[in-house]
Amino acid sequence: MTSSSDLRSPTRTGAGLTLRNAALGRPGAPVLDDVDLDVAPGEILTLVGPSGCGKSTLLRTLAGLLAPLSGEAGQDGRPLTGPAADRALIFQEDALLPWRTLRANVELPLAIKGLPRAERRSQAETWLERVGLTEQSGKLPHRVSGGQRGRAQLARALAAAPRAVLMDEPFGALDAQTRAGMQDLLVEVLRGTGATVVFVTHDVDEALFLGDRVALLGNGRLTAVRDVPRPRDRTAHDDPARVALRRDVLTSLGT
Amino acid sequence: MTGQPRPGGRFARRYPRRAGRFALRLASLAAFLGAWQLLAGLKIDLWLRFSQFPTVTDVARAFADRLAGPDYWTDLTDSVTRILTGFLLAAVLGVATGVLVARSRLAEDLLGPVLEVIRPIPAIALVPVAILLFPSNEQGIVFITCTAAFFPVLVSTRHAVRALTPVWEEAVLTMGGSRWRILGSVVLPGALPGIFGGLSVGIGVSWICVISAEMISGQYGVGYRTWQDYTVVNYAGVFVGMLTIGVLGWVTSTAVELLGRRLTRWLPRTSYVPGRQPPPAARGAAAPASPTTMEEVPHDQLV
Numbered sequence: 001m002t003s004s005s006d007l008r009s010p011t012r013t014g015a016g017l018t019l020r021n022a023a024l025g026r027p028g029a030p031v032l033d034d035v036d037l038d039v040a041p042g043e044i045l046t047l048v049g050p051s052g053c054g055k056s057t058l059l060r061t062l063a064g065l066l067a068p069l070s071g072e073a074g075q076d077g078r079p080l081t082g083p084a085a086d087r088a089l090i091f092q093e094d095a096l097l098p099w100r101t102l103r104a105n106v107e108l109p110l111a112i113k114g115l116p117r118a119e120r121r122s123q124a125e126t127w128l129e130r131v132g133l134t135e136q137s138g139k140l141p142h143r144v145s146g147g148q149r150g151r152a153q154l155a156r157a158l159a160a161a162p163r164a165v166l167m168d169e170p171f172g173a174l175d176a177q178t179r180a181g182m183q184d185l186l187v188e189v190l191r192g193t194g195a196t197v198v199f200v201t202h203d204v205d206e207a208l209f210l211g212d213r214v215a216l217l218g219n220g221r222l223t224a225v226r227d228v229p230r231p232r233d234r235t236a237h238d239d240p241a242r243v244a245l246r247r248d249v250l251t252s253l254g255t
Numbered sequence: 256m257t258g259q260p261r262p263g264g265r266f267a268r269r270y271p272r273r274a275g276r277f278a279l280r281l282a283s284l285a286a287f288l289g290a291w292q293l294l295a296g297l298k299i300d301l302w303l304r305f306s307q308f309p310t311v312t313d314v315a316r317a318f319a320d321r322l323a324g325p326d327y328w329t330d331l332t333d334s335v336t337r338i339l340t341g342f343l344l345a346a347v348l349g350v351a352t353g354v355l356v357a358r359s360r361l362a363e364d365l366l367g368p369v370l371e372v373i374r375p376i377p378a379i380a381l382v383p384v385a386i387l388l389f390p391s392n393e394q395g396i397v398f399i400t401c402t403a404a405f406f407p408v409l410v411s412t413r414h415a416v417r418a419l420t421p422v423w424e425e426a427v428l429t430m431g432g433s434r435w436r437i438l439g440s441v442v443l444p445g446a447l448p449g450i451f452g453g454l455s456v457g458i459g460v461s462w463i464c465v466i467s468a469e470m471i472s473g474q475y476g477v478g479y480r481t482w483q484d485y486t487v488v489n490y491a492g493v494f495v496g497m498l499t500i501g502v503l504g505w506v507t508s509t510a511v512e513l514l515g516r517r518l519t520r521w522l523p524r525t526s527y528v529p530g531r532q533p534p535p536a537a538r539g540a541a542a543p544a545s546p547t548t549m550e551e552v553p554h555d556q557l558v
Contacts, residue, residue, distance in 0.1 A: 063429050085431030095426040099444045099521035108440065109430040142523040160430055 014042035014196035015075050015086065015163040017062050022071030024057050030069055031057045035222045037215065039164075044190070044197040045225075046207035049217030049253065055200040056092065058217070059166050062198060063089040075164070085113065088162035090153050092169045096141040102152045103128060103137040109160035127155040130189055147178040151185065158189060164196040171206070183209060204249055208242065216252050224252055309491040317491035318498070326480070333475040335503065337393070338465045341400025342458055349405045349457070350450055353412025354442060370409065378403035378460070379467045386472065396468040396476075403464035404457030408450070415449025416442055448522060451515030458511045462504040477503070 017039040025031035031054035039045050039062075047055050060066045061073050064083040073080045075087070083089075088109075096105045103124050110120035128137045131151040136144050141152070150170055157165055171179045183206065190197060201207050207214050208228055215225045226249065229241045288311050295308040309317070321327045352370075355362040378399050385395030423441045432440065469478030481496025 065425055065428065083425075083428040083431070085429075087429065089425070089429040091422045091426065093420075093422045095422040097423055097426075097441065097444070098523070099447075099519075108427070112427075112430050112432050112436060140521050 013163070014194050016041045016077075017087075017164060017196065017198065018072070018074045018077075019058070019061070019068070020072040020074070022061070022073060023069040024054060024061050024066065025069060026057075026066065027069065031220065032217070032222070033220055035071070037222060037225070039196055039198055041196055042194055043212045044199060044210055045213050045215055046211030047198065047200045047215045047217060048202065048204055048207040048249065051202055053217045054220065055202075055217055056168050059089070059168050059198060059200050062164075063087055063166050065089070085109065085160050086163045088157035088160060088165050090157050090165065090167040090170045092172060094141070094146075094149055094153075096149055096152055096156070098141050101138050101140055102133055102144065102148075102155075105141070105152060106156045106159050109156060113160060123159060124155075127159045128152070131155045131185060147174055147182065150174060150178075150182055154182075154186065154189065158193065158195075161193070162195055164198070165190070167197065167199045169200055169202065172201070179206070186210065204246060204253070208246060208249070214245075214249060216249060218253060307490065309494055313491045314494040314498070317489075318495045321492070321495050326475075329475050330477050330480045331499070331503075334465060334469065334477045337396050337469075337476065338400055338458075338461050338507070341397045341465065342404050342461045344397070345401045345404035345408055345457060345461070346454060348401070349408025349453065350412050350443075352405075353409045353450075353453075354416055354438070354446070356409075357413045357416035358442070370406075373402075374406050374410075378464045379471075382468065382471055385468075392472050392474065395472060396465060399468045400461045400465045404454075404461045407456040407460060408453040411453025411456070412446060412450050415446035415452075418449070419445045448515075448519045451511070451519065454511050454515065455508065458507050459504065462500065462507070466500055 017037075019035045019037040022035045023030050023033045024035060035058065037058075047058065049055050057066065061068055062080075064073075064080045064087065067073075067080075096102070097108070100108065103121070106124040106127055107120045110123055115123070125134070125137065128134055131154055133144075133148060133151055133155065136148055136152075141149055144152070153170065171182045174182060187210065197210075199207075199210055201210075211228050212230075213225055213227055216223045226245060228245065229239070292311040294305045295310040295313075298306040300306050352366065356366055356370075357363075381399055381402055382395070385398045389395040389398060419442065423445060424437055427437050427441050465476075466478035466481070469476035470482040477496055477499050481493055481500070484490075484492030484496060
């Protein structure tokens with residue numbers, strides 16, 4: 001396991017995440033059963049399913065916030081023991097600390113890593129610039145827009161140079177236009193970090209645009225995992241392979 | 256005739272500006288003092304009896320005499336020292352215990368029952384306990400002051416910590432944050448607005464208790480002096496004491512309030528503040544949606 005703190009290091013590899021025959025949920029309230037999933041290092045896996053199907057539960061298990069009720073959850077062949085800095089979680093809710101400025105929020109994971117003040121400030125500035133928030137860096141979260149808060153959360157998650165980024169409907173509350181911009185930004189920012197991404201959404205088009213593979217959840221199970229044809233193109237609605245996949249996904253979700 | 260409705264509806268009266276409000280406050284105070292002077296000066300004895308009541312001028316004279324003497328300042332510093340010691344102890348202990356009880360089930364089981372039984376006892380009823388426990392009166396008074404402020408701080412801290420948004424903690428956990436990091440970066444700053452609610456109540460209760468305790472068992476102190484004056488039938492002196500207590504209480508509460516506001520400046524506030532005037536710079540720059548000054552209101556709306 002590499003613990004390099006250099007976020008621009010090209011040799012850093014993503015984490016491989018696995019669930020083996022796992023039952024997931026809170027104790028006494030299982031949501032998903034019999035889940036087998038392999039997330040390959042460096043890939044973007046999107047998880048789709050109707051609300052309440054256990055997408056968030058699966059993500060929280062991978063983050064280490066929930067232990068599987070039975071079966072195994074692992075990273076690179078080792079069982080997960082709890083949350084760790086190399087698996088960042090981006091929440092559906094606004095999880096920025098409201099008393100910290102955007103910059104101070106992005107600095108927090110770097111402070112936890114033990115970076116000296118000057119270093120964490122410059123790294124935070126770099127990440128805020130990368131997500132286009134240089135001008136807003138000194139503002140408190142409630143002073144900026146929802147889209148800007150989303151970008152700050154992305155910067156905060158990536159600043160710690162995680163080997164896996166777990167995202168729980170991070171763009172769910174955004175309007176369509178901001179959302180498309182955020183998707184592009186995400187793809188652009190992730191390029192070169194090598195991080196593995198698990199991205200939860202209820203939007204099939206978002207799942208097909210972002211994912212290298214799409215995993216479908218429903219009826220308390222992981223029902224299928226499909227490869228998504230590349231290249232990534234938002235406007236390729238008439239690509240026959242894509243149309244077929246979209247129809248297929250929608251059918252399996254029962255919509 | 257159907258007149259254009261006034262912005263804010265018919266109940267939105269135009270309120271006097273800053274200078275006007277200040278004058279109103281002064282007038283209210285002057286009316287109160289005037290009535291007092293009149294009633295006591297004329298020794299009105301109807302159902303309420305003002306014949307023994309010192310007049311405002313009596314009190315003012317007594318105050319001036321008291322200020323010239325050495326005892327007043329000794330009393331003042333004694334009381335302030337007692338309350339600050341007790342209150343600061345209560346703040347530290349209250350926040351620590353509140354966090355502990357809110358975050359640890361073990362601590363809640365161990366401390367909860369004892370705290371819940373002691374909590375309803377008025378701190379001043381603990382005077383016998385203080386006399387038994389502590390070798391000096393001084394420590395006993397600080398103990399009572401501290402106990403009084405401790406519970407409001409404890410209860411509000413406990414509530415504030417329990418009401419924290421869970422994702423804040425989970426976010427720091429997934430950054431690899433330790434328990435201490437969560438305490439310092441999430442729990443304490445997040446609970447601060449609630450904690451200051453408790454501190455504001457606590458400082459008020461502390462004053463009540465320090466004065467009462469001084470009346471019972473003090474040597475020096477504003478409460479002790481006030482009670483002494485009463486026993487020697489120096490009624491003007493009693494009023495000087497009460498006035499001192501009032502002003503000191505007001506100053507300390509305001510200090511706590513201001514500190515709280517400063518430390519929780521991050522709290523989102525509504526942009527609407529009743530009665531606030533737009534800052535001078537903004538007045539010309541951004542055209543307000545509704546008329547804010549008398550000059551801008553059309554004449555038919557100025558009833």
